[in-house]
Amino acid sequence: MKKSLFSEKPYRTDGGVSLPHLKETALSPTVKMPPPAYVRLPMQMHIGAPCAPCVKVGDKVLVGQKIGDSEKPFSVPIHASVSGEVTDIAPLRLAGGAVVETVVIASDGEMRQIEHSPISVENEEELIRAVRECGLVGLGGAGFPTHIKLRPGDKKIDTLLINGAECEPYLTSDNREILENSWDVMSGVYLVKKMLGIHRVFICIEKNKPRAIEVLRKIADSSVDYNDEVRVLPLPTSYPQGAEKVLIKSATGREVPEGKLPADVGCIVMNITSISVLSRYIKTGMPLVSKRLTVEGGAVKNKQNVIVPLGTSVSDLLAFVGVSDEDVGKVMFGGPMMGVALESTDVPILKNNNGVVVLTRKEATLGKTTACIHCGRCVSVCPMRLFPLRLEKATERKDTEALERLSQMTCMECGSCAYACPAKRPLVQSMRLGKALLREKNAKKG
Amino acid sequence: MHLCKCNRAMPLHCISKVYFGGTEIFMKLYVSSSPHLRAPITTRRVMGDVLIALLPCVVAGVLLYGFRSLLVVGLSTLFCVALEYLCSLVMKREQTIGDLSAAVTGVLLGLIMPVSVPIHLLFVGCVTAIVVVKQMLGGLGNNFVNPALTARIVMLVSFPTQMTAFTTAQMTDAVTTATPLAKDVAQTALWDLFVGRVGGCIGETCKIAILIGLVYLLARRVISPIIPVCYVGTAALFSLLVGASVPFHLLSGGLLFGAVFMATDYVTSPVSKGGRVLYAVLCGLLTMLIRLYANLPEGVSYAIVLMNIATPLIERIPFGKPFGKGGKSSV
Numbered sequence: 001m002k003k004s005l006f007s008e009k010p011y012r013t014d015g016g017v018s019l020p021h022l023k024e025t026a027l028s029p030t031v032k033m034p035p036p037a038y039v040r041l042p043m044q045m046h047i048g049a050p051c052a053p054c055v056k057v058g059d060k061v062l063v064g065q066k067i068g069d070s071e072k073p074f075s076v077p078i079h080a081s082v083s084g085e086v087t088d089i090a091p092l093r094l095a096g097g098a099v100v101e102t103v104v105i106a107s108d109g110e111m112r113q114i115e116h117s118p119i120s121v122e123n124e125e126e127l128i129r130a131v132r133e134c135g136l137v138g139l140g141g142a143g144f145p146t147h148i149k150l151r152p153g154d155k156k157i158d159t160l161l162i163n164g165a166e167c168e169p170y171l172t173s174d175n176r177e178i179l180e181n182s183w184d185v186m187s188g189v190y191l192v193k194k195m196l197g198i199h200r201v202f203i204c205i206e207k208n209k210p211r212a213i214e215v216l217r218k219i220a221d222s223s224v225d226y227n228d229e230v231r232v233l234p235l236p237t238s239y240p241q242g243a244e245k246v247l248i249k250s251a252t253g254r255e256v257p258e259g260k261l262p263a264d265v266g267c268i269v270m271n272i273t274s275i276s277v278l279s280r281y282i283k284t285g286m287p288l289v290s291k292r293l294t295v296e297g298g299a300v301k302n303k304q305n306v307i308v309p310l311g312t313s314v315s316d317l318l319a320f321v322g323v324s325d326e327d328v329g330k331v332m333f334g335g336p337m338m339g340v341a342l343e344s345t346d347v348p349i350l351k352n353n354n355g356v357v358v359l360t361r362k363e364a365t366l367g368k369t370t371a372c373i374h375c376g377r378c379v380s381v382c383p384m385r386l387f388p389l390r391l392e393k394a395t396e397r398k399d400t401e402a403l404e405r406l407s408q409m410t411c412m413e414c415g416s417c418a419y420a421c422p423a424k425r426p427l428v429q430s431m432r433l434g435k436a437l438l439r440e441k442n443a444k445k446g
Numbered sequence: 447m448h449l450c451k452c453n454r455a456m457p458l459h460c461i462s463k464v465y466f467g468g469t470e471i472f473m474k475l476y477v478s479s480s481p482h483l484r485a486p487i488t489t490r491r492v493m494g495d496v497l498i499a500l501l502p503c504v505v506a507g508v509l510l511y512g513f514r515s516l517l518v519v520g521l522s523t524l525f526c527v528a529l530e531y532l533c534s535l536v537m538k539r540e541q542t543i544g545d546l547s548a549a550v551t552g553v554l555l556g557l558i559m560p561v562s563v564p565i566h567l568l569f570v571g572c573v574t575a576i577v578v579v580k581q582m583l584g585g586l587g588n589n590f591v592n593p594a595l596t597a598r599i600v601m602l603v604s605f606p607t608q609m610t611a612f613t614t615a616q617m618t619d620a621v622t623t624a625t626p627l628a629k630d631v632a633q634t635a636l637w638d639l640f641v642g643r644v645g646g647c648i649g650e651t652c653k654i655a656i657l658i659g660l661v662y663l664l665a666r667r668v669i670s671p672i673i674p675v676c677y678v679g680t681a682a683l684f685s686l687l688v689g690a691s692v693p694f695h696l697l698s699g700g701l702l703f704g705a706v707f708m709a710t711d712y713v714t715s716p717v718s719k720g721g722r723v724l725y726a727v728l729c730g731l732l733t734m735l736i737r738l739y740a741n742l743p744e745g746v747s748y749a750i751v752l753m754n755i756a757t758p759l760i761e762r763i764p765f766g767k768p769f770g771k772g773g774k775s776s777v
Contacts, residue, residue, distance in 0.1 A: 014769070019483070169483065245769065257770035330476040336483040343477045357482075364476045370489055370545060371587040376717030377487075380670075384769040389717065390761075407768040415481030422487045423587075429479035 006200065006231050011253040013246050015383040016238035017416045019337070021208055022169040025294055030176050030305040033320050035082045035107045039311030040092060040348040041067065042100040046137040046145050048074035053103050059086045062114040063309075064286050067103050076145045077135050081289040081309035082107040095333055095340055095347045102348070105311070116285030124151075127195040134281040135288040135351070140174075140242070140271035141334065143352035146278070149270070150196065152263035160193055161251055161262075162203040164212065164272035165235055165242030168335025170296040171355045176305045177273045177292060178205070178212040181280070185272055186219045188279030189230055192270070201230040202251040203272070208237045239337060240414040244269050246383050258410045273354070294355040295321045298363045299328045314345040314356055329364030332357050337415045367424035378417035378427060384410045388417035388427045395434040400441045408434045489586075493546035495668045499659035500553050500707065506642055506652035511561040511613060515648040518563060519556030525572035526552030533581040547586050551575050554594040554707060557649025558700065558747075560612050567605055571597040591754040592711050595704075595747050602747070612645030639697035650700040660706045669710045672719060673726040677705035680730025690738065701733060704746035714754040720765025721757075729753045 044050035051068035055061060061080040068078035084107040092102035121127050132147040140163060162185075166174040178185055185203075193201050203220075205213050217232045235241045235250055245256045247269060254265040262269050277288050292307050301322035308317055314331065332339040333353050349356075378388035387406055394402035411431045418427040507515040530548035534541045542548070555575055559568060575593035583589045602609045638644055642652030649655070663669045678696060685695040696702070709715060709729050716725050729749050736745025 017485070249769075255770040258768075260770070328475065330478075330482060332482060337481045339480055339482060341475070341477040341480075341482065343475060345475075359482065361476075364482065366478065366482075366484055367488060370542075371585060373489055373492070373547075373587050373712045374715075374717060375492065375712040379717045380719075385766055386768055387717065407771065410768045410770065413480070419481050419483060419485050420487070421484075422489045422492050424484060424488070426479060428481060432479065 006202075007251075007253070010233060010235055010250040013238075013241070013249050013383060014385050015381045015416060016236075016240065016246075017381050017419050018237070019167075019169050019239045019419070021237075022296070023172050023175070023208070025170075025296060025303050025305055026172045026175050026209070028304055030180060030292055030307055032307045033309075033312070033317065035109055035111055035309055036312045036316040038084075038087070038104055038106045039082050039309055040102050040104050040313070041078055041081065041311040042092060042094060042102045042348065042350065043068045043078060044098075044100045045078065045310075045351040046076045046143045048072070048076070048145055048148075050100060051075060051078055053089050053101065055080075055086050055089075055103065057086050057089055060084070061086060061105060062112050064114040064116060064289055066287075067105075074145060074148060076132060076137050076147070077287075078103075079135050079287045079289050080105055081311050083110055083112040084108040092348070094350070095342055113286065119282045119285055121191065121195065121282055124195050124197075127192070130282060131278060133287065134278055136274055136278055136281075137351050138271055139274045139277065139291070139352055139354065141338070141352055141354070143350070146270070146274060149263075149268060150192070152261075152268070155263045156266055157196065157198060157263060157268055158200060158266045159252055159268070160189075160196070160198045160201045161247060161267055161269045162189060162201065162272050162275055163242055163244070163247055163269055164203060164205040164209075165247060166209070167206055167237075167239045167242040168337050168339075168355075170357050171294045171335045172296075173292045173294045173305055173354045174272050175209050175212050176294075177276050178209075179215060181276050182215045182219060184276040184279045184283075186216065186230075187283075188275035191279060191282065192275065193230065196268075198268075199229050202233045203230065204233050204235050204241075204247055204251055205272075206237050206241055207234045239416065239419075240383055240412075243383065243412055243414055245412065258407060288351060291349065291351060291353065293317070293349065293353060295358070296355065297358040298360040299324050299358040308349055310351060311348045314342065314347055314349060317349065317356060318345060318358065323358055324360075327360045328358055329361035330359040332359075337419065338413065369425055370423045372423050372425060375422060377420040377422065381416040381420045383414060383416065384412065386411055388431065391434055392425065392427055392430040395430050395437065398437060400437055403434050403438055408438055411435070489545045489547070492668055493550050495663065495666045496550050496707075497546065497553060499662045499666075499668070500550075500557065500649070502655035502658040503557055503649035503652065503703070504553070506655035507557065507561070507648035510642050510652060511648060515556075515561045518559050518561060518568060518648060519553055521565060522556035522559070522568055522572055523549055523552030525569055526555065526576050529572055529576040530581070533577060537581060539581075539585060542586060545586065548576060548580075551580065551593045555597055558594065558598050558647045558703070560609060560646075561648055562608070562611050562613055564608055567601060567608055570604075571601050574600045587713055589713060590758070591751050592708055592714050595708055595751050595754075599747050599751060612647075636693050636697060639694070644698075647700065647703075650703040653697055653702055656702045656706055663706070663710075669706075670722070672722045673710045673715060673729075674705045676723050676726035677709055677730045677733075678702065680727045681734050684731060684734040688734075688738065695734070695737070699737075699744045700746040704733075704750055705729075708746075708750050709753070711754075714757055716757055716760050718761070718765040721760045721763065724763070725753055725757060725760055728756070 049070050049072035051070045053068050055067045062083045065080045066077050067080050084105050087106045088104040091099050093099050119130050128147050136146040138144040164174050220230050248267050256265050290307050290309050292305050294305050296303050331342045391406050413428050415428050526548045527543050530543050575597035579593040579596045580589045640653045682692050685692045716722050732749035733745045
């Protein structure tokens with residue numbers, strides 16, 4: 001008998017914390033937001049080269065029309081998300097602080113779509129082209145161009161991992177995508193698997209989403225998959241199971257070395273919403289122009305998942321769902337563990353955003369920082385087997401040698417250490433500082 | 447937009463122009479580094495749990511040695527907290543009595559005193575623990591040796607007579623006659639050792655109370671079982687190898703109390719799993735070496751304090767490799 005390529009249980013991973021799930025929106029259907037008065041579409045929503053606008057001020061555009069592209073391979077085109085008129089093209093400061101050339105489109109409210117038809121994909125070449133034309137980037141957070149990821153050059157790929165772990169508290173957008181568009185997810189999986197010739201696919205979902213697991217299993221079992229090469233792998237409910245490196249370890253037992261990519265250990269990891277978006281693009285020809293976001297947190301009146309046109313201002317989204325404006329402490333993109341706190345809600349929603357969490361002032365208040373008591377909790381929860389307390393001390397004395405010895409760069413800033421710290425030390429902040437020190441040093445050397 | 451940069455650990459406050467449904471309002475948004483969620487655990491809660499775990503020992507001390515033990519433990523706690531308060535004032539440090547660490551030191555110190563300890567000597571011990579060992583070395587988290595144990599050693603060396611004048615437990619006579627079935631004298635002696643009907647320090651003799659405390663600490667995940675298990679295990683193995691009585695060595699003296707409450711002190715023990723194993727094994731080995739081959743009757747305090755001093759060295763040994771660097775999963 002051939003040995004199964006699949007392990008029955010996920011492999012053991014190190015560390016991790018158990019967080020409150022707070023996923024109240026998991027069972028409520030997604031609502032669609034009406035087109036806002038205007039959208040702002042930055043010419044860079046991905047890692048890589050920015051696009052150049054291919055529209056002028058005054059142009060009329062339709063939903064799905066390409067408005068920015070670049071010659072460079074490491075780049076992803078941008079499409080109009082509403083129909084209307086281009087009113088401005090100017091630099092805009094985004095949530096992360098980067099200033100990017102941005103196309104502003106005043107919506108005519110009609111959401112007229114550009115003519116589109118199903119895409120035919122017969123081979124790998126066509127798939128890669130379709131992925132790029134779809135405007136797809138890693139929707140889980142990083143915004144890595146998907147067409148680059150799917151073409152790892154001469155590295156041999158034997159496993160495709162679909163990331164539906166969604167281990168951050170509050171967020172349920174991937175979960176809703178699975179439940180509402182399960183056939184899109186699965187047809188996307190089969191398509192990518194076939195085109196890339198991969199014979200082992202894991203769909204990784206945390207155990208706290210039993211319905212999603214059940215739905216996808218049903219399809220996987222009933223599909224024409226004679227070799228049984230697509231499996232749904234329930235992951236332990238522990239943060240950060242959804243982090244790429246941890247996910248690969250869980251499913252395959254392999255560890256991605258520091259500074260390397262999943263392809264270096266034979267894996268491709270795709271976010272579950274990414275694959276669903278791709279499959280819809282192939283089916284309809286309508287590129288990525290809208291995104292489902294979980295709007296959650298104590299200050300939100302109607303907690304729900306909302307589909308918004310890309311480029312919608314966070315302010316408009318919050319006005320749509322309703323926020324108790326008396327008591328807003330913190331607004332952030334993403335979940336509370338790795339999300340970015342916004343200094344202003346006047347920023348556009350990008351492709352890789354999957355939630356807006358609005359905390360009340362009480363929820364946003366972090367405990368007072370006290371002296372480190374050397375308890376070792378940060379060490380035992382670190383999924384990367386690092387020593388955060390020692391890294392913090394090394395950063396404090398700017399000891400780059402110690403930072404290197406302690407593998408500061410392996411840290412992925414998941415926040416488990418800072419979460420678990422009884423002294424409430426700002427460990428992730430310190431990790432970032434430590435990384436910056438090392439980068440600075442290496443820049444000087446190089 | 448107006449930004450005001452606060453203290454390093456505090457979030458930035460941003461006054462942001464926010465639009466809600468067309469109306470423009472100003473609101474203050476907190477901006478800070480992720481994560482934006484913290485576990486409910488605090489240093490105070492950890493120390494509170496240790497205090498709760500020590501409660502059975504205090505009760506056992508009172509039952510075995512009378513109300514003076516409560517006086518000793520109470521006064522030592524009071525002294526320690528008061529000294530911590532004064533030190534913070536004098537040294538112009540942030541007031542830290544609220545984190546309960548001084549109270550833990552006080553209770554620990556009280557429990558490792560003989561019940562007859564003169565109060566003025568107890569005060570000297572508290573000064574050593576809090577002022578010299580803890581505060582003069584930088585306060586909580588910076589002392590390299592366990593304050594309570596170091597204070598005991600200082601007292602033992604300075605006032606050997608008073609510190610070793612152990613009163614035998616009051617209940618001895620009453621209870622020995624109540625167990626006529628125990629014919630084997632050695633067995634009776636071991637049972638006495640287990641329940642604490644022997645002379646010794648207030649909190650160290652009743653092993654039942656210590657085990658209750660241990661179970662509580664483990665259940666609340668305040669400590670991991672590594673250090674107590676490796677410490678006691680090594681001591682047992684060593685006595686077995688040299689032909690000494692294993693149960694006698696495990697049940698006598700301060701071994702169990704030291705392994706559960708002293709060697710597990712966060713500040714002065716290693717953080718890595720491998721480091722903890724090495725530390726605890728060496729603690730056990732040193733304890734037995736001192737007990738069997740040195741001129742001292744008891745070696746727990748010295749063994750733990752010596753290993754406290756060696757902890758920074760142990761920490762330099764790289765146990766395990768980070769993710770993706772060839773290491774295997776720890777545990």
